[in-house]
Amino acid sequence: EGSDNDTFEDDEETSMSSAIPSEVDPLDYVYTNxxxxxxxxxxxxxxKHCKAKKFVSETDGFxxxxxxxxxKQPEPIxxxxxxxxxxxxxxxxxxxxIRFFNGHFAFTTLGVSLDENYTNMKSGVYTFRAHGTxxxxxxxxxxxxxxxxxxxxxxxxxPTITHRKAATKQLDQDVVKKLVDILKENxxxxxxxTLGAHKDNLDDYRxxxxxxxxxxxxxxxxxxxxxxxxxxVEGSDLAKRFDRRITLCGNNNERHSIRVTSGAYDPxxxxxxxxxxxxxxxPKLPKRNVPWEAVLHPQLVHDDDEDTEGNSRLCVSVRDYxxxxxxxxxxxxxxxxxxxxxxxxxxxxMYVKIESCRLRWYMKNQTQIRADLYxxxxxxxxxxxxxxxxxxxxxxxPGTYPGGDRNMKKRHMDxxxxxxxxxxxxxxxxxxxxPKWEEITNELxxxxxxxxRPDIVARVFYGKLEAMKYMLFKKQILGVVVAxxxxxxxxxxxLPHAHFLLIMDSTxxxxxxxxxxxxxxxxxxDKHKYPELYAMVVKHMMHGPCGALNPKNVCMQENECKCxxxxxxxxxxTQGKDSYPVYRRRDDGRRAKVRGKMLDNRWVVPYNxxxxxxxxCHINVEVxxxxxxxxxxxKYIYKGHDKxxxxxxxxxxxxxxxxxxRYVDARWVTPPEAxxxxxxxxxxxxxxxxxxxxxxxxxxxxVAFNAQADxxxxxxxxxxxxxxxxxxxxxxxxxxxxxxxLYKDFPGCFTWQKKKKFWKPQVERFxxxxxxxxxxxxxxxxxxxxxxxxxxxxxxxxxxxxxxxVLCGSFREAAERLGLIEADNTLDDCxxxxxxxxxxxxxxxxxxxxxxxxxxxxxxGLWDRHFEPMSDDY
Ligand SMILES: [Zn+2]
Ligand SMILES: [Zn+2]
Numbered sequence: 001e002g003s004d005n006d007t008f009e010d011d012e013e014t015s016m017s018s019a020i021p022s023e024v025d026p027l028d029y030v031y032t033n034x035x036x037x038x039x040x041x042x043x044x045x046x047x048k049h050c051k052a053k054k055f056v057s058e059t060d061g062f063x064x065x066x067x068x069x070x071x072k073q074p075e076p077i078x079x080x081x082x083x084x085x086x087x088x089x090x091x092x093x094x095x096x097x098i099r100f101f102n103g104h105f106a107f108t109t110l111g112v113s114l115d116e117n118y119t120n121m122k123s124g125v126y127t128f129r130a131h132g133t134x135x136x137x138x139x140x141x142x143x144x145x146x147x148x149x150x151x152x153x154x155x156x157x158x159p160t161i162t163h164r165k166a167a168t169k170q171l172d173q174d175v176v177k178k179l180v181d182i183l184k185e186n187x188x189x190x191x192x193x194t195l196g197a198h199k200d201n202l203d204d205y206r207x208x209x210x211x212x213x214x215x216x217x218x219x220x221x222x223x224x225x226x227x228x229x230x231x232x233v234e235g236s237d238l239a240k241r242f243d244r245r246i247t248l249c250g251n252n253n254e255r256h257s258i259r260v261t262s263g264a265y266d267p268x269x270x271x272x273x274x275x276x277x278x279x280x281x282x283p284k285l286p287k288r289n290v291p292w293e294a295v296l297h298p299q300l301v302h303d304d305d306e307d308t309e310g311n312s313r314l315c316v317s318v319r320d321y322x323x324x325x326x327x328x329x330x331x332x333x334x335x336x337x338x339x340x341x342x343x344x345x346x347x348x349x350m351y352v353k354i355e356s357c358r359l360r361w362y363m364k365n366q367t368q369i370r371a372d373l374y375x376x377x378x379x380x381x382x383x384x385x386x387x388x389x390x391x392x393x394x395x396x397x398p399g400t401y402p403g404g405d406r407n408m409k410k411r412h413m414d415x416x417x418x419x420x421x422x423x424x425x426x427x428x429x430x431x432x433x434x435p436k437w438e439e440i441t442n443e444l445x446x447x448x449x450x451x452x453r454p455d456i457v458a459r460v461f462y463g464k465l466e467a468m469k470y471m472l473f474k475k476q477i478l479g480v481v482v483a484x485x486x487x488x489x490x491x492x493x494x495l496p497h498a499h500f501l502l503i504m505d506s507t508x509x510x511x512x513x514x515x516x517x518x519x520x521x522x523x524x525x526d527k528h529k530y531p532e533l534y535a536m537v538v539k540h541m542m543h544g545p546c547g548a549l550n551p552k553n554v555c556m557q558e559n560e561c562k563c564x565x566x567x568x569x570x571x572x573x574t575q576g577k578d579s580y581p582v583y584r585r586r587d588d589g590r591r592a593k594v595r596g597k598m599l600d601n602r603w604v605v606p607y608n609x610x611x612x613x614x615x616x617c618h619i620n621v622e623v624x625x626x627x628x629x630x631x632x633x634x635k636y637i638y639k640g641h642d643k644x645x646x647x648x649x650x651x652x653x654x655x656x657x658x659x660x661x662r663y664v665d666a667r668w669v670t671p672p673e674a675x676x677x678x679x680x681x682x683x684x685x686x687x688x689x690x691x692x693x694x695x696x697x698x699x700x701x702x703v704a705f706n707a708q709a710d711x712x713x714x715x716x717x718x719x720x721x722x723x724x725x726x727x728x729x730x731x732x733x734x735x736x737x738x739x740x741x742l743y744k745d746f747p748g749c750f751t752w753q754k755k756k757k758f759w760k761p762q763v764e765r766f767x768x769x770x771x772x773x774x775x776x777x778x779x780x781x782x783x784x785x786x787x788x789x790x791x792x793x794x795x796x797x798x799x800x801x802x803x804x805x806v807l808c809g810s811f812r813e814a815a816e817r818l819g820l821i822e823a824d825n826t827l828d829d830c831x832x833x834x835x836x837x838x839x840x841x842x843x844x845x846x847x848x849x850x851x852x853x854x855x856x857x858x859x860x861g862l863w864d865r866h867f868e869p870m871s872d873d874y
Contacts, residue, residue: 026514027584029517029518030518030608031525031530031609034609034613035614038613038615039464040438040439041055041056041463041464042056044056047060049063049064049066049067050067050329051330051331052327053329053330055439055459057459057466057467058459058462062679063324064324064327065287068289069320069321069324070288071217071221071285071316071324072219072221072278073325073329073334074273074274074335075222076335077185077276079178080182080335081333081335083178084335084338084339085333085446093175094172094175095340098272098339099342100170100171101179101272102345104152104167104176105271106149106268107149107153107268107269107271108138108149108150108269109137109139109148110135110136110269111133111134111257112130112131112134112135112349113130113131114131115129115130115131115492117492126451127493128344128671129492129668129669129670130352131668132667133352133664134348135257135258136265136269137256138246138268139254139256140248140249140253141154141195141207142249142250142252142253146166150188151192152164153183153188153189153192154192154193154196154199156189156193156196158196161177161180182275183271183275186271186275186277187224187228187229188228188229188268188271188277190225191207191226191229192229192231194231195231203250203251204233204234204250204251205231205232205233205249206234206249207231207248208230208232208242208246208247208248209229209245209246209247210227210241210244211242211244211245211246211262211264212243212263212282213227213263214279215279216286217279217285222276222278223277228264230242244262246258261283263279263281263282264280266278266280266281267280269349270342273336273346281318281321281353284296285315285316286315286316287314287315290314290315295314295315318353319678319680322347322350322354323679323680326678337455338445340448340451340452347678348669348670348671348674350674350678351669351674351677351678352669354677359664362401363395369398394657394659395660397659397660397663402677402683403663403683404659404663405663410692413773415501415686417768417770418503418690418768422503424503424624425484425485425501425502425503426502426509426510426623427500427501427504427510427624428499428501428621428622428623428624429472429499429500429501429502429619429620429621430497430498430500430618430620431464431465431468431617432497432618432619433457433460433461433495434617434618435451436450437460437617440453440457443460444456454494454672455675457495457672458676458679462676464617465488465498467615468611469486472484472500472502473687477608478502478508478608479504479507480507480508481502481503482504482505483687484501484502484686485500485684485686486498486685486686487499487683488676488682488683488684490673490676493670494672495672496673501624510623513572513573514573516583517584519608519621520583520606521607521608521609522567522601522604522605523586523590523601524537524538524591524592524601525537525609530609533609533612533613534592536612536613537604540607540612540616540618541618541620542592542603543561543565543603544565544595544597544599544603545596545597545599545603546561546565549597550595566602567583567585567602568585568602569586569587570584570585570586571584571586572584581623585601585604586601587601605618607619607620608621688768690767690768690769691767691768692770692772693724693725693743693744693746693769693772694723694725694772695725695772695774695781695784695788696723698797722757722758724759727757727758727759728743728746729795729799729800730759730795731750731759732793732794735761737761738761738793739793740792740793741792742788742789742790742791743788743789744769744771744789746759746769747767748763748767748768748769750763751763751764771785771788775846775849776827776850776854777849779812780811782830783811783812783814784800786811786815786826786829787815787820790818791818800814803817803818804817827856828862828866830850831843831847831862831866835866843870847866847870850862
């Protein structure tokens with residue numbers, strides 16, 4: 001947890017005391033604890049290695065891994081930098097049309113599917129919101145009606161630039177001409193222009209693009225034109241000069257995609273950022289102290305795969321590379337940070353590149369990943385997946401991959417394990433980024449808005465989020481928090497927000513409406529008594545207007561506000577019928593003009609005055625009064641992943657399941673999210689941490705999943721015969737104390753030693769245990785889980801099977817002897833447990849599964865007992 005942070009002032013005493021001083025009006029109490037100042041995210045000293053600007057919230061290694069990474073950045077061309085940075089009319093025209101200019105001068109075509117609602121220049125704020133994969137194609141230069149992309153360069157020595165003019169009619173031709181001249185320094189341009197002399201017999205000509213150019217980018221990043229491409233005539237011995245190349249022909253119009261691992265990917269697609277053909281990331285970039293020869297040595301660095309990252313010990317990873325390139329360094333003019341919409345496109349493109357490299361790694365390591373699945377180390381998503389015969393080939397995206405379906409499921413179940421241990425959350429809090437925070441506006445370059453700098457937006461929001469955690473968990477602004485979950489999300493327009501669920505210590509639980517009133521207001525404060533707070537509520541906490549005042553507001557669904565505004569006036573806070581509290585909203589005449597309409601207390605989004613004042617942004621604070629509300633919130637936070645995991649088990653036409661492809665096809669990326677992930681900021685966290693406990697039958701943990709696969713890889717290691725479960729039995733043999741503790745409670749008393757694989761009889765850090773899920777259809781594994789949840793002190797699988805001195809033949813039989821299966825008890829348990837975390841749609845599926853596979857004795861009784869949670873409509 002990163003909230004231990006000594007960069008905050010520790011001077012004010014802030015936590016809410018439980019007694020209200022007698023002279024304070026209880027209705028006014030919530031406003032009496034406003035801090036003196038709002039939070040300012042301070043800048044730290046610049047990095048002593050790479051000179052990058054830093055916020056105090058960022059780690060030392062954030063920019064360059066404490067000097068391990070050192071890269072030469074593109075050297076600016078003065079005239080181009082003027083276009084990027086000045087306020088001259090032609091510069092502004094250049095930047096306003098930057099994606100058009102870049103697309104015109106790019107050597108490649110961009111393949112991307114965009115959300116047109118957010119890239120339509122006519123409506124609202126521009127956001128480059130991309131879907132699925134992104135690729136860059138380079139085309140051969142055979143006969144065509146009009147030249148495009150790299151072909152246009154053939155004619156650039158002609159001062160009339162006729163072809164470019166024809167393709168850029170809506171652009172300022174002086175700027176086009178300037179760019180033609182600027183790009184004459186570009187090595188690709190230099191090569192391609194030589195073809196201009198042969199434009200009448202291009203049929204015979206070929207271009208070899210070098211897709212494997214490597215430079216020691218610590219010192220030098222400007223390739224010579226002879227290094228990036230070669231022009232030759234069919235049949236001549238100039239062919240095949242480069243080890244890896246794309247050959248383009250004058251007699252066809254084939255297209256080829258550029259690999260993400262090619263250093264040429266960036267300069268070919270973004271020549272205005274890399275005007276001299278400077279290379280982008282490639283897998284053989286040495287770290288600062290690694291000799292250049294070392295990374296070229298084929299035995300040290302695997303040379304056999306063009307698609308994966310290099311050796312991480314010696315080489316700069318793709319994420320680290322782009323994180324380095326996105327830093328602000330006062331002495332360096334970095335054109336990328338002036339790119340505005342082109343920066344949007346570039347950062348989404350680079351993030352997709354980073355994911356491609358990672359996903360490629362998962363593709364190559366499926367043996368190990370699938371083994372984990374079959375070993376019961378991870379949650380099964382559905383009942384089918386542990387039966388290898390059911391599907392053809394299954395490509396698994398493991399739960400460790402952030403944002404994947406299995407990851408969502410794991411996070412959701414971890415969150416529910418916390419609720420299981422501590423009870424339901426008390427407070428739901430949402431914090432939304434304010435693009436007008438002065439920490440953001442201070443960092444903008446002349447003429448920029450926050451929209452142009454998703455890098456700064458992401459970094460400042462991260463800093464504010466850390467400060468919020470400090471206020472909630474260390475300063476205890478809302479009381480003592482014993483457990484929490486939070487997730488960071490990105491709106492469709494890209495602004496980040498964070499959702500927190502807080503579980504309070506017993507003395508700070510919110511039980512009665514009077515307690516809600518001490519923390520939460522849903523009214524405009526007195527304008528004269530609290531003028532600044534009043535202004536902030538008007539600025540950040542007024543909903544809409546929507547409904548009759550503005551029927552087209554985004555919150556409107558079927559003529560109703562989905563957030564139920566305007567709420568009715570209400571004299572006193574009450575519990576509310578459907579378990580949501582109804583906050584006090586008095587008809588006291590207070591009102592404010594918001595977005596053109598007069599709004600009163602019916603429109604105020606519930607807030608905590610202290611936090612609103614402290615952070616100067618939209619912070620919605622609400623009481624969670626029932627487990628139903630919590631389930632709804634979890635669904636909201638984890639995006640109803642149940643549905644996704646249902647579809648994940650549907651094979652394609654060939655009977656195969658490819659979770660990686662499904663992830664990629666369903667993915668949306670916006671610029672601030674791409675920044676967030678390139679910077680390595682976390683998307684979620686929970687406290688206390690949850691340890692997943694594997695559940696496997698005897699020996700199953702070392703059996704690989706399918707006979708023809710590489711058994712030797714899985715069984716080879718000496719420790720392969722040990723798992724948390726086998727070592728739990730062993731701990732029961734060795735420590736009498738352990739025999740009073742259930743397997744699932746073990747992490748609260750013992751600590752799992754990952755490397756040496758044993759349970760150390762001490763708590764190093766507190767964790768909650770959670771046995772991975774099992775479905776009744778799985779039979780023995782399911783009954784093993786039932787036993788482990790009820791029986792303590794067993795020293796082996798056989799011991800667990802022994803009841804009253806008799807060795808049972810199966811875990812089911814043992815569970816029966818213990819009376820755990822009588823009268824469908826375990827089926828009730830199974831449904832009860834699922835009701836804690838599963839959404840109604842998956843409960844209904846589970847119920848159907850039980851009917852088909854488990855032959856319950858009393859179907860009617862089971863139905864009646866679980867009807868309500870199954871019939872919930874959310
Ligand atoms: Zn640095
Ligand atoms: Zn509304």
